[in-house]
Amino acid sequence: MIKLVDATKKYNSQSNEILALNHTSMTIQAGEMVAVMGTSGCGKSTLLNILGGMDRLTSGHYYFEDEDIASFGPHKLHLFRKNHIGFVFQNFALLNRQTVYENLEIPLLARNQRHYKKRIMDCLEQLGLAERAKSLPLNLSGGQQQRCAIGRALMTGCSLLLCDEPTGALDSKTTKEIMDLFCKLNMEGKTIIIATHDDEVAKCCKRIVRMEDGVLQQ
Amino acid sequence: MNSKYVLRIALRHIIRPQNRFLFSVLMIGISIFCVGYYRLFLNDYEIVKRECNAVLTSGMAGTGLMRMLDYDKKEALQLKKEAMASGKIKGIGTWVFGGKIWEVDLAKIQHTFPDVFPDGGGIYRDDIVMSCFIDRTALEICNLQFSRQVDIPEEKWKNPDWQGIYLGAEFKNIPLGTVYVETSKGGHQKEYEVIGFLEKGQHILADEVKTLGEGNGSQSIVCLDGLVMIVMEPGVTDGNKDTAWIFNVSEGVGLDEARSFLEKRAKELNLSVDFASLQDGFVLQKIYNRDVEMVDRELYRTLLIVCLIVNLCIIIMRIISNKQIMGIYIAFGMTKTDVIRVWLFQIMAEFVAGTGCAWLVLKWYCNRQYSNAGAYNQSIFRWLNGYALPEMLALSTILFFLSAVIPILIIQNSKPSELLLDNRG
Numbered sequence: 045m046i047k048l049v050d051a052t053k054k055y056n057s058q059s060n061e062i063l064a065l066n067h068t069s070m071t072i073q074a075g076e077m078v079a080v081m082g083t084s085g086c087g088k089s090t091l092l093n094i095l096g097g098m099d100r101l102t103s104g105h106y107y108f109e110d111e112d113i114a115s116f117g118p119h120k121l122h123l124f125r126k127n128h129i130g131f132v133f134q135n136f137a138l139l140n141r142q143t144v145y146e147n148l149e150i151p152l153l154a155r156n157q158r159h160y161k162k163r164i165m166d167c168l169e170q171l172g173l174a175e176r177a178k179s180l181p182l183n184l185s186g187g188q189q190q191r192c193a194i195g196r197a198l199m200t201g202c203s204l205l206l207c208d209e210p211t212g213a214l215d216s217k218t219t220k221e222i223m224d225l226f227c228k229l230n231m232e233g234k235t236i237i238i239a240t241h242d243d244e245v246a247k248c249c250k251r252i253v254r255m256e257d258g259v260l261q262q
Numbered sequence: 263m264n265s266k267y268v269l270r271i272a273l274r275h276i277i278r279p280q281n282r283f284l285f286s287v288l289m290i291g292i293s294i295f296c297v298g299y300y301r302l303f304l305n306d307y308e309i310v311k312r313e314c315n316a317v318l319t320s321g322m323a324g325t326g327l328m329r330m331l332d333y334d335k336k337e338a339l340q341l342k343k344e345a346m347a348s349g350k351i352k353g354i355g356t357w358v359f360g361g362k363i364w365e366v367d368l369a370k371i372q373h374t375f376p377d378v379f380p381d382g383g384g385i386y387r388d389d390i391v392m393s394c395f396i397d398r399t400a401l402e403i404c405n406l407q408f409s410r411q412v413d414i415p416e417e418k419w420k421n422p423d424w425q426g427i428y429l430g431a432e433f434k435n436i437p438l439g440t441v442y443v444e445t446s447k448g449g450h451q452k453e454y455e456v457i458g459f460l461e462k463g464q465h466i467l468a469d470e471v472k473t474l475g476e477g478n479g480s481q482s483i484v485c486l487d488g489l490v491m492i493v494m495e496p497g498v499t500d501g502n503k504d505t506a507w508i509f510n511v512s513e514g515v516g517l518d519e520a521r522s523f524l525e526k527r528a529k530e531l532n533l534s535v536d537f538a539s540l541q542d543g544f545v546l547q548k549i550y551n552r553d554v555e556m557v558d559r560e561l562y563r564t565l566l567i568v569c570l571i572v573n574l575c576i577i578i579m580r581i582i583s584n585k586q587i588m589g590i591y592i593a594f595g596m597t598k599t600d601v602i603r604v605w606l607f608q609i610m611a612e613f614v615a616g617t618g619c620a621w622l623v624l625k626w627y628c629n630r631q632y633s634n635a636g637a638y639n640q641s642i643f644r645w646l647n648g649y650a651l652p653e654m655l656a657l658s659t660i661l662f663f664l665s666a667v668i669p670i671l672i673i674q675n676s677k678p679s680e681l682l683l684d685n686r687g
Contacts, residue, residue, distance in 0.1 A: 098593060099679040119597075126595040137590050137682070154595030200595060 045074040045235060046095065046204070051104035053090050053258075064090035066258035067104070072237065074203070077230040079246035080239045082255035088239035091255070092206045095237065097125040108204075126155065130197030134209035136189045138181040144168065144192050145177040151199040167195050171225070187218035194225060205229065207238040211245055223248040283612060289576055290616025290661070291623075293569035298624045298654045300562050305645055325403060326517055328507040328524060329536040337531040344527055345509070350520045354509040355400025356494075393490040401493065403510050406486075410438055411458025424453050428491040431462035457493070460486050570661065577609060577665040581672055588673060589681030598673050605669045610662060617658040621651060 053065035064087040072078055080088050093099040094106060097113060100121075106113045113124060131137075138147050145164060152160045168174045171191040173184075181189050190210060197205055207226070211219040223245060230236050230250075238249060246252045254261045330338055345351045396404075398419075406428075414426055429436060442454040464486045511520045528535045588601045596604075628646055 093679040093682075096593070098682060099677060122592075122597050125593070131593050133682075137586070137593075139587060139590065150591065151594040154591070154600065196594065 045076075045109060046070070046072040047105075047107040048094075048260075049105040049107070051094065051106060052102045053087075053094060053099070054102045063258050065094065065101070065104075068258065068260045070253065070260050072235065074235050075230070075233060077226065077236045077248075077250045078238070079249035079252045080237060080255055080260075081241060081243075081246050081252055082239075083241060086255045087258040088255055089208055090258075091260075092131075092208050092237065092239055095204070096129045096131060096206045097121045126200070128203050130200045130202030130205045132190070132193050132197050132205065132207040132210045134212040136181065136193040136213075138189060138193055138196075140181050143178050143180060144173055144184070144195075147181065147192060148196050148199050151196060155200075164195075164199070167198055171195050185218075186214050187221055190214060190218075190222055191225065194222070194229075198229070203235060205234050205236045207236065209240055210238060211240070211242060216244070219245065283608070286576055286580070286612040287615045287619065290573055290613055290658075291619035293573055293620075293661075294617050294654050294658055295620035295623050296565055297562070297569055297657055298620055298650050299627070300558070300565055301650060301653060302624075302628070304558060304562055305649070324517055325508065325510045326521055328509065330507055331534040331536070332532075335533060337533055341524070341527055341531055341533060342507075345520075345524055348523060349512055350515045350523050352510045352512045353399045353403055354507050355397050355403050356507055357394055357396040357400045393492060395492050395494050397494050400508050403508050406464055407461040408458045409461050412438060414457055423451065424455065426457035426493045427454050428458045428460055428493065429456055430460050430487040430489045430491075432488045433490075434459060454492065460489075460491065462487055566657075569657075570664065573661050574665060574668070578668050581605070581669045585672070585676065585681050588676075589678060592678040593682060602670055602673050605673070606666055609665055609669070613658050613662045613665075617654055621654060624650065624654075 048068060048070045050067050050069060051065050052063070052067050055062040055064055066087075080091060082088050090099065094101055097116075101114045104114065108124065108128065111124075113121070116124060139150070145168070148164045148167065149160070152164070165174060165177070168177055171194065173188060173191055173195065176184060176188060176192075181192060184192065190213075194210075205226075210226075211222055214222060219242070226236055226238070227248060236249075238245060240246055332338055342354050345354060408428065409431065411428070418424055419426075427442075436456055438456055438458070440456045444452045444454065446452070509520070509524075511517055525535070584605075588605075591601050591604070592598065625646060628643065
């Protein structure tokens with residue numbers, strides 16, 4: 045499903061050049077649940093941004109279902125994101141002035157979908173948030189907020205779920221709840237890549253890859 | 263902590279109240295209102311400039327004004343006779359600025375104005391139509407032009423129970439020859455007949471210029487379009503202390519010479535008079551207006567620039583503080599164009615609401631301020647609808663486009679991952 049070949053990503057800061065991905069390669073099959081482990085600043089988030097089409101490689105190739113994403117123009121990249129990718133972030137990245145329901149509505153509106161109320165409510169039911177549909181995210185607990193963020197990612201109908209430190213802001217009990225949810229989604233067929241530095245989180249995944257100074261060590 | 267970051271945090275607190283939309287609407291509304299409000303004053307100068315020019319270019323050099331305070335003394339009439347006999351003065355006319363119509367029947371003229379209704383007692387509001395009394399000599403000296411008029415035989419002019427009236431161009435729907443009847447308490451009836459209509463866009467001096475020419479410009483000259491001019495016999499005054507004499511000098515005689523003659527004789531006859539020259543009055547008025555106008559125009563320009571900067575800053579700050587939201591939108595399926603559209607719509611809504619509020623407040627202010635300003639009121643509202651509204655809309659549109667450029671540039675030049683990074687920062 046995913047194949048990175050000799051992928052390099054450089055950032056040019058004022059004084060020096062940062063090599064976030066350093067000629068690294070990796071393959072992930074459909075339906076896998078992979079943990080990408082590494083210390084802060086090792087390039088995990090950059091990897092997820094590249095995989096999610098939010099950023100571009102400086103050199104190398106990124107194949108998604110045999111298509112070279114690295115060669116895509118802005119429009120095709122947007123369509124790739126829209127059709128295949130769902131994001132979950134450490135700090136949830138919810139719109140705090142919009143309700144839980146409205147947050148889940150965003151991907152559907154972006155896709156011009158109609159008659160989606162039942163779909164959102166079913167998803168919220170599945171996530172145990174049906175009763176909080178009209179609440180603002182700030183009035184929810186950390187676990188509830190992350191479940192809301194996962195719900196929003198699921199609304200995209202994605203085949204690949206990219207999670208950047210999804211449990212970083214949660215306690216251990218809630219972390220377990222969220223990881224159970226990811227395992228369930230993986231069982232249902234979603235490919236999930238989780239960037240984390242938490243061993244307990246990594247243990248829940250089928251495969252662990254470690255990352256150091258922009259290089260993946262499988 | 264770096265002061266740049268301190269400022270950044272402070273700005274976040276300032277620009278992130280719960281309801282940012284209302285905050286923006288308020289700021290835009292205040293800015294547009296201030297500019298519109300100030301334009302109101304500048305409009306006065308433009309009116310005065312236009313009207314001064316209108317009067318000055320109609321050949322009034324060599325014309326003088328004299329305010330006759332002792333109008334009721336028989337020496338006043340004697341002075342007039344002597345002045346004419348001296349050969350220095352060609353003609354002396356009189357006019358009295360009535361201010362408003364008080365004859366009930368004549369006040370029905372107000373029917374011709376829209377939105378004027380009788381009050382509860384059936385009496386028509388008499389603060390709309392301005393009127394003035396003017397004698398035939400003054401009419402001649404002022405060189406007024408008429409669009410329509412009927413010839414009146416001399417015998418009719420001498421009839422004390424009849425008076426001719428000229429109407430301003432705005433009364434064109436009233437038929438020529440219409441007669442209004444005033445009945446006194448004793449049952450005596452007096453007729454007022456419409457004998458002509460004044461050409462549009464003519465002006466006459468009033469109040470301050472008449473009494474030395476240093477007053478507020480906007481009220482010194484009155485446009486005759488909305489005015490009722492009651493013609494009286496030469497030499498007649500109706501007991502109003504604002505009676506003024508207007509005179510023109512004979513050929514070869516200077517205005518100063520004629521003025522000193524009148525002044526000297528008035529002193530000898532123990533009459534109390536004030537003099538003003540039209541030219542002097544207008545020069546004073548022009549200098550006064552020019553000086554104040556210069557300051558006001560500078561303030562207006564400053565206000566425009568401040569308005570522009572304030573609004574641009576607000577928009578920029580909001581866009582910067584909301585980059586994270588744009589990143590989320592892009593991550594979940596929107597294109598950059600979609601995001602730009604969302605923001606443009608939001609900004610447009612703020613400008614429409616802000617301009618609408620500013621317009622309503624300005625209209626309310628003018629209504630409150632000028633509701634008793636007679637004919638001036640009509641002119642203000644014509645100005646508001648015909649000039650202020652288009653100008654405020656134009657300003658708002660320019661501001662909107664300038665404000666729109668910044669979010670477009672920010673969104674277009676940012677990578678989606680950078681926008682999202684802001685979210686996690």
